[in-house]
Amino acid sequence: MDRRxxxxxxxxxxxxxxxxxxxxxxxxxxxxxxxxxxxLLKISSALEVSADYLLTGEIIDKDLLILSDKLRRLTPSQVRTVEAIIDECNNLFNQK
Known part of the structure; x- marks a missing residue:
């Protein structure tokens, strides 16, 4: 439900x-x-996550591959923007 x-x-x-x-x-x-x-496979595909994620909430390699495929569709500039966002999130999470 959360992912949906x-x-x-x-x-x-x-x-x-x-x-x-x-x-x-x-x-x-x-x-x-x-x-x-x-x-389960139909729903995980529709939600763009692995079946493992739906069952356990754990991120596995397949989830990372899904993200990688999404990044490949971006321009180089867009990838750098996403990278900056991730870096900023990491900084925020490490401060807590």
Whole structure:
């Protein structure tokens, strides 16, 4: 649910993007229904995260590859801007 909301998706939009029903998304988010592996993969793809992230909340290499693919679509200037943002976030997090 957190990832869906961060992406600004409604349950309906996620269901459409993931080729599942809205009811399925609702049940999955509330823990009322277990996901079959194929549906877990559909949802993780629609949310642009690994299935491991959805199951455990842990960032794995696949999540980093997804970010890397996104960075490849940016111009060199945009990549430098993202890098500066990351550096600033690291500075803020290290101050705490």
């Amino acid at each position: 909301k961060k992406l600004g998706l409604t349950q309906e939009a996620l269901a459409e993007k993931g080729d599942v029903t809205t009811q399925f998304v609702s049940y999955a988010e509330s823990g009322k229904q277990e996901m079959r592996p194929e549906n």
